[in-house]
Amino acid sequence: MARFVGPNTVVAASETDRADDNYEILAENLAILKDAGLEVVKLPMPRAVIFAGQRLPASYANFYIANGVVVVPTYDPPRDEAALATLSDVFPGRRIVGIDCTDLVWGLGAFHCVTQQWPA
Numbered sequence: 001m002a003r004f005v006g007p008n009t010v011v012a013a014s015e016t017d018r019a020d021d022n023y024e025i026l027a028e029n030l031a032i033l034k035d036a037g038l039e040v041v042k043l044p045m046p047r048a049v050i051f052a053g054q055r056l057p058a059s060y061a062n063f064y065i066a067n068g069v070v071v072v073p074t075y076d077p078p079r080d081e082a083a084l085a086t087l088s089d090v091f092p093g094r095r096i097v098g099i100d101c102t103d104l105v106w107g108l109g110a111f112h113c114v115t116q117q118w119p120a
């Protein structure tokens with residue numbers, strides 16, 4: 001739920017709704033990162049994405065960094081804009097492209113996850 005974006009800087013998922021199941025654990029994560037001496041940039045969470053009664057791991061932190069661009073999963077138009085703006089600030093000089101991943105997250109991941117290695 002946190003990604004390095006510089007030598008001492010991380011973006012970390014942050015939930016502002018105290019009623020959300022992720023609120024406390026994400027607040028704890030922010031505190032741990034700050035206590036470690038890192039510069040922490042809060043990255044908002046989309047509203048919960050639910051499929052077949054299960055909360056899916058929708059997060060803007062599942063972005064993919066490529067040459068000149070950062071591809072960002074989007075899920076929630078009112079919150080997408082804030083997440084894209086945050087990432088634009090931490091990746092100056094790169095184009096930030098949001099793509100709806102509501103269907104992709106059914107597989108329990110998004111862009112960063114699908115670019116990772118698979119064991120033989």
